[in-house]
Amino acid sequence: MKMLKQIAYNMIRWIDSEAESPKALDGEAVVSTNSRQVNWQRIIPFFAVHLTCLFVFVVGVSPAAIIMCLVMFWVRMFAITAFYHRYFSHRSFKTNRFWQFFFAVLGASAAQRGPLWWASHHRKHHKYSDQEQDLHSPMHGFWWSHMGWFTCEDAFKTDYSVIKDWAKFPELRFINRFDILVPFLFAAGIFLFGEFLAAYYPAMGTNGWQMLIWGFFVSTVLLAHSTFTINSLCHTWGKRRFDTKDDSRNNPILALLTLGEGWHNNHHRFAVSARQGFYWWEIDISYYILKAMSWVGIVRDLNPVPRKVLEEGRANDAK
Numbered sequence: 065m066k067m068l069k070q071i072a073y074n075m076i077r078w079i080d081s082e083a084e085s086p087k088a089l090d091g092e093a094v095v096s097t098n099s100r101q102v103n104w105q106r107i108i109p110f111f112a113v114h115l116t117c118l119f120v121f122v123v124g125v126s127p128a129a130i131i132m133c134l135v136m137f138w139v140r141m142f143a144i145t146a147f148y149h150r151y152f153s154h155r156s157f158k159t160n161r162f163w164q165f166f167f168a169v170l171g172a173s174a175a176q177r178g179p180l181w182w183a184s185h186h187r188k189h190h191k192y193s194d195q196e197q198d199l200h201s202p203m204h205g206f207w208w209s210h211m212g213w214f215t216c217e218d219a220f221k222t223d224y225s226v227i228k229d230w231a232k233f234p235e236l237r238f239i240n241r242f243d244i245l246v247p248f249l250f251a252a253g254i255f256l257f258g259e260f261l262a263a264y265y266p267a268m269g270t271n272g273w274q275m276l277i278w279g280f281f282v283s284t285v286l287l288a289h290s291t292f293t294i295n296s297l298c299h300t301w302g303k304r305r306f307d308t309k310d311d312s313r314n315n316p317i318l319a320l321l322t323l324g325e326g327w328h329n330n331h332h333r334f335a336v337s338a339r340q341g342f343y344w345w346e347i348d349i350s351y352y353i354l355k356a357m358s359w360v361g362i363v364r365d366l367n368p369v370p371r372k373v374l375e376e377g378r379a380n381d382a383k
């Protein structure tokens with residue numbers, strides 16, 4: 065009976081990620097919320113998104129599908145790095161409620177769960193970097209830090225105690241709780257767009273299914289693993305300019321792949337700055353876009369890097 069309740073509870077959480085655990089006969093919740101064991105059933109959607117990519121061999125490919133895949137990768141990468149990370153996790157700049165919601169939705173379309181979940185875990189990562197409580201530190205194993213940590217009960221819940229500042233917005237709580245909704249609607253939109261192209265621009269050689277597989281599934285998997293590298297590779301591979309208390313690294317390759325997030329050692333040194341490439345030669349495309357957005361009033365008050373930190377970095381580079 066307890067097992068059936070567990071199965072039902074896992075399936076309910078595919079849709080309502082914050083559903084309360086049912087009680088077993090002994091009055092205890094059917095799952096332990098602190099377990100760090102992989103809950104295979106709860107993460108079936110994660111595997112399903114990966115496996116669905118194999119349909120590229122069925123739907124074929126076209127230039128339009130590849131372009132869609134890349135555009136969806138970069139647009140959503142920006143929403144994750146600039147908003148899920150720099151805005152929701154670190155409040156490194158300001159914006160109004162409309163743009164806050166707009167980019168929260170765009171970030172949510174990346175299927176990396178909701179903005180409050182993402183930011184709550186990330187805030188804890190900074191608080192406990194590379195210590196026992198840091199759920200995705202490579203000290204628990206490389207693959208665990210890359211794609212293991214979010215497969216356990218300890219990771220599924222959103223800890224609202226560290227995200228009180230955003231929890232007061234009901235629209236954010238809604239997309240956070242029903243975190244499959246935005247990706248589902250986004251995927252449906254891409255499918256319809258592909259069908260529209262097939263009907264009106266048949267010379268492009270694409271259709272709804274092809275666009276769905278490339279524009280949503282392939283793009284989402286590439287985006288997920290690129291994001292994960294910041295938790296895994298950026299704490300193991302690269303240079304350490306600053307002697308931070310964690311193992312964070314600066315890695316120019318990962319910085320290009322993730323629109324600036326690869327300057328992760330810089331980021332751990334001064335996390336509330338809107339830029340992570342601290343010097344002109346450290347390419348940080350998210351910051352350039354944020355800067356351009358500030359010129360037209362979409363965002364404002366981008367936190368700078370203090371002069372003291374810049375000088376400290378220069379001195380360390382000269383050593």
Ligand SMILES: [Zn+2]
Nearest residue numbers: 189312328332
């Ligand atoms: Zn880190």
Ligand SMILES: [Zn+2]
Nearest residue numbers: 153186331335
């Ligand atoms: Zn951070």
